[in-house]
Amino acid sequence: MTIFWIRKRQEYKRVYSKGRKEVGRHLILYTWLHGRDEQRFGITVTRKIGTAVVRNRAKRRIREVIRQKMPVLSVGGDFVVVVRKGMIKASFHEVRDELLHLVRKYT
Numbered sequence: 001m002t003i004f005w006i007r008k009r010q011e012y013k014r015v016y017s018k019g020r021k022e023v024g025r026h027l028i029l030y031t032w033l034h035g036r037d038e039q040r041f042g043i044t045v046t047r048k049i050g051t052a053v054v055r056n057r058a059k060r061r062i063r064e065v066i067r068q069k070m071p072v073l074s075v076g077g078d079f080v081v082v083v084r085k086g087m088i089k090a091s092f093h094e095v096r097d098e099l100l101h102l103v104r105k106y107t
Contacts, residue, residue, distance in 0.1 A: 001068060006042030013028045015078045022102045026087035026095055029102040041066050042080040043103035049085055065096045
């Protein structure tokens, strides 16, 4: 299954409005299962999290989890990951386990 990235603001808004929300300790996951075969992911990090360096590091960590683990999902949908402030101090393994746990709730 191929992974695509959500790029446009309109697509993010559609996931926020039509999708389901699941809150974790470090992340918030919005999921909209549309029934197609593709998986699309988006990552949102607000300025409240920190400087550009900190925000980009958070996005790189999330992208790496998605590249490694998400191709094993059998369902197509749009997933938007919103980073919470606590993720900055969390280890990579904690973030990975939490994201996988949140995604598996919907599949």
